[in-house]
Amino acid sequence: MNEKALRILEYPKIIDMLTGYASSPMGKELCRNLMPSSDISEILQGQMETSDALTRVMKKGSLSFSGIRDIRGSLLRLKVGSTVGMAELLNIAATLDVALRAKSYGRREADAEDQDSLEGLFAQIEPLSNLNHEIRRCIIDEETMADDASPTLKSIRRQIKLTNERIHSQLASMVSSQNIGSKLQDNLVTMRNGRYCLPVKAEYRSQVQGMIHDQSSTGSTLFIEPMAVVKLNNDLRELGSKEKEEIEHILDTLSELAGESAVMLEQDIAVLTRLDFIFAKASLSRTYNGSEPVFNENGYIHIKKGRHPLLDKKKVVPIDLILGKDYRMLIVTGPNTGGKTVSLKTVGLFTLMGQAGLHIPAFDHSELAIFDDVFADIGDEQSIEQSLSTFSSHMTNIVRILNAADAKTLVLFDELCAGTDPTEGAALAIAILKTLLNRHVTTMATTHYSELKVFALTTDQVCNACCEFDVATLSPTYRLLIGIPGKSNAFAISGKLGLPAHIIEEAKKNIDVQEQNFEELIADLETSRATIEKEQEELSAYKAQVESLKKRLEEKHDNIAKQKERILNEANEKAQNILQDAKDYADHTIRTMNKLSKSGGVDMKALEQERSRVRDKLNQSNNRKKAAPTVQKAKVYAASDFKQGDSVHVRSLDLKGTVVSQPNSKGELSIQMGILKSRIHFSDLEPIDEEVISTPMINKTGSGKIKMNKAAHVNTSINLIGETVDEAMIDLDKYLDDAYLAHIPNVTIIHGRGTGALRKAVHEKLRKSKYVKSYRLGTFGEGETGVTIVEFK
Numbered sequence: 026m027n028e029k030a031l032r033i034l035e036y037p038k039i040i041d042m043l044t045g046y047a048s049s050p051m052g053k054e055l056c057r058n059l060m061p062s063s064d065i066s067e068i069l070q071g072q073m074e075t076s077d078a079l080t081r082v083m084k085k086g087s088l089s090f091s092g093i094r095d096i097r098g099s100l101l102r103l104k105v106g107s108t109v110g111m112a113e114l115l116n117i118a119a120t121l122d123v124a125l126r127a128k129s130y131g132r133r134e135a136d137a138e139d140q141d142s143l144e145g146l147f148a149q150i151e152p153l154s155n156l157n158h159e160i161r162r163c164i165i166d167e168e169t170m171a172d173d174a175s176p177t178l179k180s181i182r183r184q185i186k187l188t189n190e191r192i193h194s195q196l197a198s199m200v201s202s203q204n205i206g207s208k209l210q211d212n213l214v215t216m217r218n219g220r221y222c223l224p225v226k227a228e229y230r231s232q233v234q235g236m237i238h239d240q241s242s243t244g245s246t247l248f249i250e251p252m253a254v255v256k257l258n259n260d261l262r263e264l265g266s267k268e269k270e271e272i273e274h275i276l277d278t279l280s281e282l283a284g285e286s287a288v289m290l291e292q293d294i295a296v297l298t299r300l301d302f303i304f305a306k307a308s309l310s311r312t313y314n315g316s317e318p319v320f321n322e323n324g325y326i327h328i329k330k331g332r333h334p335l336l337d338k339k340k341v342v343p344i345d346l347i348l349g350k351d352y353r354m355l356i357v358t359g360p361n362t363g364g365k366t367v368s369l370k371t372v373g374l375f376t377l378m379g380q381a382g383l384h385i386p387a388f389d390h391s392e393l394a395i396f397d398d399v400f401a402d403i404g405d406e407q408s409i410e411q412s413l414s415t416f417s418s419h420m421t422n423i424v425r426i427l428n429a430a431d432a433k434t435l436v437l438f439d440e441l442c443a444g445t446d447p448t449e450g451a452a453l454a455i456a457i458l459k460t461l462l463n464r465h466v467t468t469m470a471t472t473h474y475s476e477l478k479v480f481a482l483t484t485d486q487v488c489n490a491c492c493e494f495d496v497a498t499l500s501p502t503y504r505l506l507i508g509i510p511g512k513s514n515a516f517a518i519s520g521k522l523g524l525p526a527h528i529i530e531e532a533k534k535n536i537d538v539q540e541q542n543f544e545e546l547i548a549d550l551e552t553s554r555a556t557i558e559k560e561q562e563e564l565s566a567y568k569a570q571v572e573s574l575k576k577r578l579e580e581k582h583d584n585i586a587k588q589k590e591r592i593l594n595e596a597n598e599k600a601q602n603i604l605q606d607a608k609d610y611a612d613h614t615i616r617t618m619n620k621l622s623k624s625g626g627v628d629m630k631a632l633e634q635e636r637s638r639v640r641d642k643l644n645q646s647n648n649r650k651k652a653a654p655t656v657q658k659a660k661v662y663a664a665s666d667f668k669q670g671d672s673v674h675v676r677s678l679d680l681k682g683t684v685v686s687q688p689n690s691k692g693e694l695s696i697q698m699g700i701l702k703s704r705i706h707f708s709d710l711e712p713i714d715e716e717v718i719s720t721p722m723i724n725k726t727g728s729g730k731i732k733m734n735k736a737a738h739v740n741t742s743i744n745l746i747g748e749t750v751d752e753a754m755i756d757l758d759k760y761l762d763d764a765y766l767a768h769i770p771n772v773t774i775i776h777g778r779g780t781g782a783l784r785k786a787v788h789e790k791l792r793k794s795k796y797v798k799s800y801r802l803g804t805f806g807e808g809e810t811g812v813t814i815v816e817f818k
Contacts, residue, residue: 026061026377029422030401034373034437036061038335039309039383046308049093051294052301059302061380063397063433068320070142071306071382076317077141078307079384081130087308088130090301092123093294100291103284108277112167117283117290118160124293125152127300143303149296151289156282163275170272178271185264192221192257199223199251208233215248219265220258222248306383313338315384318375319392324349324432324467326372329388333371334378338386342503344368349394352488354458354468356481358510359492364503365471366403366439368492372469373401373437394467396435400426403439416444423457430466438470441477451476462486478510562811563744566775570741581679664688664707672713675705681713739763742773742812750786757790765796765817773803774813787813 031037044056062068082088094116099109131147133140163174172179196214199205200223208229215222217238224246225233235251250258283290309315313334327350330343346368348355357365375385379393402422423438430436441457442450451474458480461468470477481489489510492503667673671684675696685702686695693704743760745753757774764772776783791800796818803812 026398027400030373030399031377033401033403034370034377034399035335036374036377039374039378042312042334043305043309043383046305047301048090049298049301050095051093051097051298052090052305055298055302056305059381061377061399062382063380063395065320065322065395068380068382068395072317072320072379072384073142074303075306075310075382075384077143078303079310080141081143082304082307082311085130088127088300088304090123090127090297090304092119093297093301094120096120096290096294100287100294103280103287106281106284108273108280109283110167110276111164111170114160114276114279114283115164115167118157118164120290120294120297121153121157123297124150125154125157127297128152143300146296146300146303150293151286153286153289153293156286159282160279163279170275174275175271178268178275181264181268181271185261185268188257188261188264192254192261195254195257196221196223196251199253205233217248217250219262220250221254222250225249310384313386315386316389316391318379318385318387319390320379320395321392322395324353324394324396324465325392326376326394326467327392328372328375328385329391331371331375331385331387331391333367333374334386336367343387344371344503344505345507346372346490346505347507348372348469349467352486353465354462354481354487355470355490355507356458356477356487356510357469357471357490357492357505358473358478364492364505367503368505369401369403369437369439369469369471373399373435376435394435396467397431397433398429399435399437400430401437401439402426402441403437416442419444427457427460430461430464432465434466436461436466436468438468441470441472443473447474450474455480458487459484481510562746562775562777562808566742566744566773566808566812573741578678578680585679662707662711664692664694666712667694667707667710673710674713676709676711739767739769741769741771742775744775745783745787746775746777748783750783753783754786754790757787761794761797761815770817772815772817773808774815775808775811776813777811784810784813791815 040057040059043059044053047053047056062071096113096116099113099117102109128147128150131143131150133144163171165171170178172182193214200209200212200214205223208225209223211224213224215224220238222238223233223235224241225248227240227245227247230237230247230249233249233251235249236255237247237249239248240246313332326346326348328344328346330345332338332341332343342364344364346355357368359365375387375391376393376396376399378385380395385391385393402419419442423441426436442454444450445453454470454472454474454477458468458470458477462484478489481487488508490505490507491509493506667684667688669684669687673682673684673696674680675682675698678698680698682696682698682705684694685697688694688707692707694707694710696703696705696710739760741764743757745757748756753776760772774787776787778784788800791797791813798816798818800813800815802810803814807814
């Protein structure tokens, strides 16, 4: 990739962000050297590693690589048998600590899914716990060897300690003695040249036997090593040499042990560096909620809700862009500060980031093409030096681009051929774009020239786009609209800012009639687009309501079928019980009669009692039949029984509705059932008496009772789009009353996004309402900021 395009598209700033997430010097070095690739296998491998690292971070938390040291120089010396110092050995131990931590992090659970692309890297890590433990056991810090590093060192240090104690004891007795103590400058023991001495006054030199090692700057004090401790000092010096030799021996042993593992240490440092780099990419993706793009090699770009990663993610407006499938070239027009350059840079930067193995801040399954090179000529002062802002310097860059561009390159132009005569500039821009189009170069350009809008409308493989601008508020929306040319809006903006109308009218006279008609056509297209978007929002809301109603009907039918089956089963079971009871009682009666007959003499009293029991049993059965509810036959109504505005029950659908028309010649009436309206024959209808209800929100007088006719059929949403604030507040107030009386728990208010004035008024109304429990903006799938969800008390 050429350096100029990388700088213009601000790729180095992304690399700086990435480098900040790496922990080790080598990992930061890999980040700084990351460049976009055109090898698809290398790109896909980099993307897969970033995605797998991000998945692990989401599941198990972040993996820290702090502690990795650059031990590559030490490893080179160890390989040739050299001895390294304590600081270098501690650096090896610190790196092995990270290796052990990474090895533990990389272990997968027994029930884990298939291996990911990082499994092999984690498997290559060798923590070398024995070496690490030995270094930590022997070395305390960069200047201190532990006493237990070896038995010999421990013995030497014990002797040094005993010798020091004997020297201090001997000198302390001399200092405290009357004979020597009075001849000392200070009653203390000091060291000179590594030997213990006493500060003796110069005039007593001959009275203190010993070796002079130093004197004070004035010459009044001599530092004498008494003869009584000379041998002890010599012993101490000899023990110090032995200690140093033993430390060198221990370092030799540790270096030899580390040298045996030099190859594995090299592998560890390489793998840990690679993992540090990969997890830095994952951390960067996490900051801007990135996703792995899909790649192709046919020049097709489809960005879904893309956000420029260097802009504030709370304020940036996502863009949707398609390029390279039905058209190879995109011409973006519109007013200044409308987001054209940001859209251009977003496409270029996403391409560079994707081909470098980095995730892009866009929705899942956004698609990018793989290009051999990216060229950009973007003329804003933020990215191009002032000395290069002339037409000639831009043309020099364009010539360089034309010499190198082919079907495997992406070319981005900002304000193509601006800065010169508009007529010549537009003609030159069209010629350049035609040249690139003939070479099948994927191109995106921004412009103010109307001629380029016409060129896009009349040329195959070229498409118009614009950045939306709200003339009412004189502010851009930063939305990129594909297929519609942009309007400069110079007259509208000037009028809003106070330019007199007669000046604007005079300016319009100076515009070619054909060009003015073209601008008016663009304005009509924008109006039609806004209307279509509004209707699509309404259709989406209606579709959601229909789906909800359909689901409720299906659930109701399922419940009816289940209840029917249950009632039939219970009836069959009850009938079986009744039959069995009757059979048992009849058998008992027959047996009793036979018994009385066989007894020889007929006991009339006993027979009469048995007859009475049978009669009582029959009476009980008859009483149960009378008590059982009888199914009344449905009453048949005439067409004249139904009047416009009456509440009715639709038998076949088991729904309530309202009559909205008189019956036709076939006896069919139009019935409004929620959001559905259908023609129903009068034979399928029956009137419903309006319920009279009372509510605590209304006073408890006679006026507190109201008819529940319309409230019973209130829709679960209201659409206020297209209404003024005053109109909307009147409709909303009535709708909230009806919805609350209908006992609807939640309703949706559709107010659209627009300028936000209608949404603000709706929220103010809801805040003051006595029977609104809570309200919130919609989430993804509910309409987002275009709707408000209300919950009643």
